[in-house]
Amino acid sequence: MTNPVETHWSSLMRAASRGDEGAYRRLLTELAPAVRAKAARYGLSGADVEDAVQETLLAIHVKRGTWREDEPIRPWVFAIAGYKIVDQMRRRYRHAAVDISDFTEILPAEAEADPTTTSDMDRVVARLTGRAGEIVRAIGMEGVSVTEASQRFGMSEGAVRVALHRGLRKLADLRASMVT
Amino acid sequence: MRTDDLIDTLAADLAPRRPVVSALGTAGAVGLAATVALFLVGWGLRPDIVAMTDSPRFLAKPLLGAMLAIGALGLCVRLAHPGAPVRGWVVVLAAAPVAALSFVALELAALPAEAWAPALLGDNSLLCLVSIPALALPMLLALLSGMRRGAPVRPALAGAVAGLAAAGVAAALYALCCTDDSPLFVATWYTLAAGIVSAVGAIAGRRYLRW
Numbered sequence: 001m002t003n004p005v006e007t008h009w010s011s012l013m014r015a016a017s018r019g020d021e022g023a024y025r026r027l028l029t030e031l032a033p034a035v036r037a038k039a040a041r042y043g044l045s046g047a048d049v050e051d052a053v054q055e056t057l058l059a060i061h062v063k064r065g066t067w068r069e070d071e072p073i074r075p076w077v078f079a080i081a082g083y084k085i086v087d088q089m090r091r092r093y094r095h096a097a098v099d100i101s102d103f104t105e106i107l108p109a110e111a112e113a114d115p116t117t118t119s120d121m122d123r124v125v126a127r128l129t130g131r132a133g134e135i136v137r138a139i140g141m142e143g144v145s146v147t148e149a150s151q152r153f154g155m156s157e158g159a160v161r162v163a164l165h166r167g168l169r170k171l172a173d174l175r176a177s178m179v180t
Numbered sequence: 181m182r183t184d185d186l187i188d189t190l191a192a193d194l195a196p197r198r199p200v201v202s203a204l205g206t207a208g209a210v211g212l213a214a215t216v217a218l219f220l221v222g223w224g225l226r227p228d229i230v231a232m233t234d235s236p237r238f239l240a241k242p243l244l245g246a247m248l249a250i251g252a253l254g255l256c257v258r259l260a261h262p263g264a265p266v267r268g269w270v271v272v273l274a275a276a277p278v279a280a281l282s283f284v285a286l287e288l289a290a291l292p293a294e295a296w297a298p299a300l301l302g303d304n305s306l307l308c309l310v311s312i313p314a315l316a317l318p319m320l321l322a323l324l325s326g327m328r329r330g331a332p333v334r335p336a337l338a339g340a341v342a343g344l345a346a347a348g349v350a351a352a353l354y355a356l357c358c359t360d361d362s363p364l365f366v367a368t369w370y371t372l373a374a375g376i377v378s379a380v381g382a383i384a385g386r387r388y389l390r391w
Binding site: 016017024025028050053057058059062063065066068071074075077079082083116117121122125139140143145146161165168172176177 | 181182183184185186187189190191192193195196197198199201203260261262263264329330331333390391
């Protein structure tokens with residue numbers, strides 16, 4: 001309980017539950033490397049690591065009502081991370097690809113890919129339909145703000161947030177349905 | 181998508197969240213009401229129920245059902261919360277089979293050996309095997325829909341425990357109608373019925389409680 005990370009994360013999450021966006025952004029930013037390390041320990045590599053990280057952050061967001069303020073936050077975070085990392089491993093083994101390590105000598109090096117981008121998540125984001133999908137892509141991929149999105153789509157900011165919320169829920173459901 | 185962009189997107193969607201416990205509580209209450217209503221319409225109390233209230237054999241039946249329901253419901257709530265400790269509720273849940281076995285031991289001591297088999301077989305074992313799962317169904321559906329709002333990291337286990345909770349409620353109610361009162365009967369047929377509901381819950385959980 002006296003663990004400094006525990007105290008720090010749970011105070012950020014409590015602030016977030018009261019609507020402090022900055023605290024929430026800081027919390028998610030700090031959770032990302034912790035989840036990344038766990039995913040690497042489980043043996044994920046490359047874009048799979050970042051897919052697992054993003055899926056965990058999305059799940060933490062959608063399921064944040066399952067953390068109770070009087071419970072420690074780290075077991076909660078890492079239980080979600082473990083669940084989502086195993087999901088990602090299942091997907092990977094299902095679509096087992098040829099191991100390219102035998103061909104590293106003859107394959108051209110990949111052009112400097114940003115290591116914090118994902119492949120699976122992008123495919124699912126592309127599948128989101130309707131206005132909710134357009135808004136998730138505008139805000140998530142193009143970095144458009146809620147205000148800018150409301151101007152671009154001729155909607156109120158409230159309506160943009162509702163559509164964003166719906167899109168993110170749908171995204172989480174689509175991702176989960178990709179494991180069977 | 182870059183992770184930083186995802187974080188910005190999630191932060192833009194920050195709104196207060198209702199605790200999942202309240203969703204589970206609502207779902208449990210709805211399921212309980214439906215199962216009780218189904219019992220009153222389709223089964224009803226046995227006619228001699230007033231006279232039975234001083235029979236320990238009779239009273240043990242709803243007590244065991246209630247113990248199973250309470251332990252399993254508590255565990256359900258924990259299983260819907262990732263990382264929440266479960267040991268305390270596992271102990272509470274384990275009290276139900278321990279109590280059932282104690283009642284069986286008392287019954288074996290009280291009855292002569294030749295009376296064991298008729299007591300175990302009872303009169304209505306098939307009715308028990310059908311009634312408890314049927315009564316448990318509304319409660320199980322309600323609990324599963326409540327748990328979908330949560331985040332069970334072991335979906336099949338969570339479904340199985342939801343099945344035990346629903347079976348406990350159904351057993352406590354069916355006990356008020358069933359005329360087989362021997363603990364030997366209860367430990368056999370009620371347990372088998374609870375096992376059926378729990379297995380259905382596990383299969384449903386594996387399928388519907390993923391997130």
